[in-house]
Amino acid sequence: MAKKINIAFFGSSLVSAYWNGAATYYRGIIRALHERGHQITFYEPDAYERQKHRDIPDPDWAKVVVYSAEGNQGVNRALEDASSADLIVKASGIGVFDEYLETAVLDIKKPDALVTFWDVDAPATLDRVQNNSADSFRPLIPNYDLILTYGGGEPVVNAYKALGARECIPIYNALDATTHYPVSPDSRFAGDLGFLGNRIPDRETRVEEFLFRAATQLPDYKFILGGNGWESKPMPINVNYLGHIYTRDHNAFNCTPKAVLNISRESMARYGFSPATRVFEAAGAGACIITDFWKGIERFLEPGREIIVAENGDGVAESLRQLTPEKARKIGDAARQRVLAEHTYTHRAEQLEAILSSDFDSRKLQRFC
Structure with missing residues (x-):
């Protein structure tokens, strides 16, 4: 115009x-x-x-x-x-x-x-x-x-x-490619799976299912949780809660664990076609994303090639068991290429x-x- x-x-x-x-x-x-x-x-x-x-x-x-x-x-x-x-x-x-x-x-x-x-x-x-x-x-x-x-x-x-x-x-x-991009890993965020999201009622039950249930099933794996409000929430011992993560640290948070998790709020999942900002932040950093299922995912990223989709906490745990560093890197690279081409x-x-x-x-x- x-x-x-x-x-x-x-x-x-x-x-x-x-x-x-x-x-x-x-x-x-x-x-x-x-x-x-x-x-x-x-x-x-x-x-x-x-x-x-x-x-x-x-x-x-x-x-x-x-x-x-x-x-x-x-x-x-x-x-x-x-x-x-x-x-x-x-x-x-x-x-x-x-x-x-x-x-x-x-x-x-x-x-x-x-x-x-x-x-x-x-x-x-x-x-x-x-x-x-x-x-x-x-x-x-x-x-x-x-x-x-x-x-x-x-x-x-x-x-x-x-x-x-x-x-x-x-x-x-x-994706804003000027602010979210690959960086070197940071030991503060080392682990097998990271999730970044505030504690709100519309999401809490789904965090219990997709993050805490998976952590319980994988006691030898390390899980990272960032966001506001979780300090009083009981959680598995292998979940490391870090509190509020400032935007300047989001790239390192996304680049360090083997994979990062997207958990939609219940209402967002119900309506579908609602990719959260964290999906594009993580994809821009080249992270391997595991997400809960919601209708319309394929409009943004291809399941199995550019993103991993899990139906529940059992699915998250099984995805982590099968995820090698090489496979995670390949999925993360494909996701980054897709969002740069279509979703900036x-x-x-x-x-x-x-x-x-x-x-x-x-x-x-x-x-x-």
Whole structure:
């Protein structure tokens, strides 16, 4: 698209991945849009101690505006500043002011601007609005020019359209090859299988099955667990819990164990077509990935050649028994080649530009074409 646009983006945090699984996704897509000439301002609240746990400084590829999580004065200033943008994005799961912003971004846009709801957790959003007819977001869905999601495929698209969405399009997670790539192993992360993910109710039972059950079956193998919230969780003795792993250490975490594990949240697995950011981070580092099964895996990586798929903890254990270092290296190399060819954030930015240039609502989009 010839026209370069000014984007106002309201999200959880761009500068901190602390209790913020969407950080890698935000950084990848926003950096790629900047490289294509677009201007992005990212508005984030000072909440959940994220500013105390920054893992990147303010980037040169986006302007970051941090507003207070106390009272409405700060968020209202941010909204006033964002009102001149060509594209206003309200992401899901900011954690504060979500209901307020869902309405406010619709109120502030110019007549010739677009307003988008970008859902980084569509299964949770859809479950909420479908189970509660009085949910405040539900009647707002048809008012957005576009719903974007970072996963979900046809099940999510159909569900949003049934709720009145004008258009719903997935823009999947991807690889930022400038930040996730092969590095030398690090002894802190040595082991047979590593998993990196925060402890949340929607994932905990599946971690017990796919990680802890496998560890119990393989007492002579070493398992590595990183992420927030697991310190009080009973786990097998051969699981080494490391706590929060900063983004700067993700490459080493992915490159050191013989394999890394992807465990989807229950809702993500149920909807399918929802590769987590950790899948592309690990693939970019050339890691051999073992994943739980979810519909649509083959759209991103080929099972058996570029990724190993396990139905349960028994399957994870059996996969590890059969996995030689040579086989792990071959699978990791194939995964890296695939994501570099098809699944980078440059690919996703090109997709977004094509969406904005499409004719699904030519009255609003013609100025961007």
